[in-house]
Amino acid sequence: MSPSHPIEYSPSHPVSRVRRRVLLPVLAALAALPAHAADDAETLAPVLVTANPLGLDQPLAPATVLEGRTLSLKRGSTLGATLDGEPGVSTTGYGPWVARPIIRGMDGDRIRILQNGVGIVDASALSYDHALPQSPLSAERIEVVRGPAALLYGGNAVGGVVNTLDNRIPSEPITTPQGRVELDYASANRAREVAADFAAGTERFALHVDAFHQDSGLLRIPGYARSARLRAVDGVDQPQDQLPNSDGRADGAGVGGSLFWDNGYLGLSYGIYDANYGSVAEPSVRLRMHQDQLKLAGEVRDLAGPIQSVKFNLGYTDYQHMEIDDGTVGTQFKNRGYEGRIEARHAPLGPLQGVIGAQFANTRFAALGDEALVPETQTRTAALFALESWQASNNWLLQLGGRLEHTETSPAPATDSRFAGSSARSFAAGSASLGAQYALTPALKIVANGGYTERAPTFYELYANGPHAATGQYLVGNADAQKEQVLSFDLALRYGERHDQASVGVFYNRFRNYLAELNTGRYRNDAGDVVDRDEPDALPEARYSSVAAEFYGVEFSGGTRIYDAGSRFFDLSLRGDYIRANNRDTGEPLPRIAPLRMTLGASYGDGNWLGGLDVTHAWAQDRVPANDLPSDAYTTVGLNVSYQFRLQQVQWLAYLRGDNLGNAEIRQASSVLRDIAPEAGRSVKVGLKAAF
Template sequence: MPARPLPWRLTPLAAALLFASPLFAAEPLELQPQVITANPLGSQALASPSTVLSGDDLTFQQKGSLGETLNKQPGVSSSYFGPGASRPIIRGQDGDRIRILRNGVGALDASSLSYDHAVPLDPVNVERVEIVRGPAALLYGGSAIGGVVNTFDNRIPTEAIDGIHGAGELRYGGADTTRSSAGKLEAGNGQFALHVDASSREFNDLKIPGYAKTGRERADDDGDAKKHRLANSDGRQDGGAVGSSYTWDDGYAGLSYSHYDSNYGSPAEDDVRIRMQQDHYAFASEIRNLDGPFSSVKFDAGYTDYEHREIEGGETGTTFKNKGYEARVEARHQPLGPLNGVIGAQVSRNEFSALGEEAFVPQTDTNVGALFILEELQATERLLLTLGGRLEHTTVDPDAKGKERFAEADRSSSFTAGSLSSGAVYTLTPVWSVAATLGYTERAPTFYELYANGAHVATGTYEVGDAGLSKEKAVSSDLALRFDNGIHKGSVGVFYSHFSNYIGLLSTGRTLNDEGEQDADGMPEYAYSGVRARFSGIEAKDRWELGENAYGKFALELSGDYTRAKNLDTGEDLPRIAPLRLNSGLVWSLDRWQARLDVEHASSQHRVPDNESSTDGYTTLGANVGYNFDVGRSKWLAFVNAENLTDQTVRYASSILRDIAPAQGRSIQVGLRTTF
């Protein structure tokens, strides 16, 4: 009988890296605590609410998409478009208001253009994720008006590497029968460092409890109602990178190249698939301990060539291309008494085109140039103040290429946006502190908000832009009480944002055919509109150390968030806002064992516009267990991860597909990870 093949689809490089001599490897690296890099001044204190995900926490929460990986973090929900695509939503704000970075620099894609467009990144390659909520625009631009998600992969090593180190991971199972493998190898002689990684992931159609469509959708559907599987939700992801750097006592400089390739189905349409490819080149350098007016200078740059094709019935309907660059420089000046600060500049250009008869956006070139400053003042022993500003100029230059539907894309648009942000952290006692931010942010509308006009086959909607849109403007604030007494560590805070002009993708209530004509049997029309809006809510988290005895060490983690978003022009609620969510996790560890039991509750969401559907609440149960062991000098973790054990029907209020594409049903996945 021939040998059965492994359930994993291993690339040769991933397999080689996974099993690359761990028995004889050097001692593992001991990682030092790091500050949030959203504050380039290196201070441990950050006024904006922030979350860091790394290590075992990142391993257990890892999914195939970035949005689903971060979905359980306070204030973060998912735009969920099946297992192939999802993007993080922060405090109800999505799309181009959330800046997704790689090692501090943006990589061009089309994920903010549409919910079916995946972020071309496999979380398995990420070592650390930072989430900064609130007005972070002073460093990263108007497209960070809702927050920043920064991922780190060390593809350009920033610290000296001596010897050979690496990591590998295998996974199998889950509601989509994931088969994934990944490996990483890093080597150096104390000055020159090399990084190589590769990953591969395949997944089947997602298992779901009950019907894919809601009862109302089934009643309106003439076809067969599908049950227990989310049709056309299977796919694959492959990626890899090589990078190197030269390090010295006072800095580093390096280059990297990465490639990403995926093919996944759109649950909105049974015969539509998306084929995506991205090539990304990066350069990064930092020089520290300089004489003169600046003590350090940091430079990052990246060039991206991105393409994806929407394939309908085996034929390519639309091809999206986006290529361009982004570069930024930050210079930290010498202390001026108690004042420390950074000044910087950023430039970017992206050339976007949508080719094909079904293209719903015109070819567009976008150029951005910006200057920014961030200053930090230790006003007293207890009070830390920050003040920052950014001036950004954007030019959007469309080309209709003779297509009548883009008749309004006949001239370029330019916008000059200014942003200011202030923050304070005041230490009340060694246990308690208060953090507050206040910011004014402006964002230039994107090319698709200005010029979209046409049917978007992959989402089953007709999208219409408005060439007359003006800048998005918001005043935002946060106030949080933080605590850490050794037993309890966490925070509770409130936030508020008022938009004098919020650009939302809002349903018009009409249905149109492919030609944009009103048709009762057509697709729903969504239009980009500028309205006054208000976002407000609360976030809280606490880790409670319950104690340690002969049976192990116990802790209880609690978190919750609630967001309200209102269209002040109509008095209606804004669409796709996550409801009240509460999470509790009982954590246990003993010697080499660790385990966790989670209960997640989401309330029903009935605060929706009149022409949008509501969602029911749900409560899910999850658990994971891991065992750590050593083989020679290598460290291993074997784990089992289970989710939605009670097989509840989960429909995310934040998903545009909530009525036809529920989240996963009962899921059990096993995995093995090694570091050496």
């Protein structure tokens, strides 16, 4: 498949002449190019938005960007599936409808999921069976930032940041109507997807509308749903060939508009997301999800005085989902609240360029019913942050960032005896990062980042007390939990020149008070009573415990053009990663860590045609905690062919993609359900996109 590339920059790079705005209509711009030119545009390094508020040509963050044709060819049904296999990124893999990104072995509240730079308000970090209320179909661009540079978004971005960008609030005038319609079909689960958006306006006003629909049947799998290891333990062979309760649907729509003046804009948008999907761990359980979002964004530029520009984003979300067992609502989750972010770019202070900013949020989470793991809790956060950059010489670039954050969690008076005694907690957390880049040549650079981050425990890590069917545990929080403290280091060598891109880097994260779900050896029933393991409803007790932990590994990616004859070219690419995570006190490995993975890709372009071949091998993961099962190695083969052409004023892209053509049994080591829910077997996907 057409590879994504690391973010590489050179002072003389043509991309430095591109206008830098957060919500550029990227897809429409790329679609207006000839097929081979569009591919070249994606080979050039796109401008990074996330964790780069200065819009510099040389941000230091290790990052990945998917957009344009690359995004269309790689897009999965979920955000996690779309990003899985990018350097340092794996997925929680809870069936075809639920897959949250994992970055460098960290998931849940250690990964910040953003939409246009503002955090989403949902329940996906609480449980593996809770889907993200976001569809890759509505995204024009997806950015992944790894490592210490992500600290500007808070302690819960210690693993990294995933930011999806759309154009619901246009940031620039749209004087020529533009739009997109895209549809596709995948054979593995008879998945049908369609998305459309349209934008038009004048020099003073722009309007954007979009909508999408996804639905699928049961997922076809190669052989048994349960792994051979699990079948040997419990003696159960069925089900087979299809993954039960793996069907679902999702719909969404949005409308937004902006008013423009000479040095800024102000915009408002409203969006909805609605889904109904099955829990593959519980054959009789369906999840119905609904989200309403209202967002306000704007920017004022070219100001006189110490502040040169101010940009802000504010979002309010009303989220809820119900877990329905055999037609009866068992548990209802609600999360309502707002988050805002303000960034102000100051005038140069001698050699320093920088931004200062503030972020604030207030959310109220409630869980009602059979699986009410936590009491109703209000969480308030407020933070100040700054990022300064110094181009010390033609070769040296330095960046320094810092953030101070206050978090307060306040549980409501207990109406359930399980939560009696839960008390409010408050935390003051600080983070700092230092980055440096040295250019050995205009194309070859050494980049180093270091940081110290503190993360406040979330409400569920503090107050959880109840059965958790999604993981098959009885989960108990740690009311005395302290802040996580982590030292993080990155070191990378990057090369970028025209069609040749490469990056290889190592990272190390050293945690103090890492909150891990550890089995205690006891068993409890649904009522919370300690019971023998042979009791019919006995669940192993897991408690959030503070441990000393470390995560380290290597990430690499790159591509080279070995044949170039104008409109004809042949590229080779290689990407992969390796991560290890340990309890430093015991030496025991931490759970759900992806093994060594490597993907070799080749692509050939001829005029409007583009073809790609990927071969991915994931090694076996034998480094698992006690009482956990290892995962086997697997190799997959993927193939795609696309044709881009223009009719009148419409740019068309037709594509055919084959996934897992060898019908390999894929069990993600990072998935809590790997032994009962494998990935899809052989699948063919056909799609068509029209843009104007």
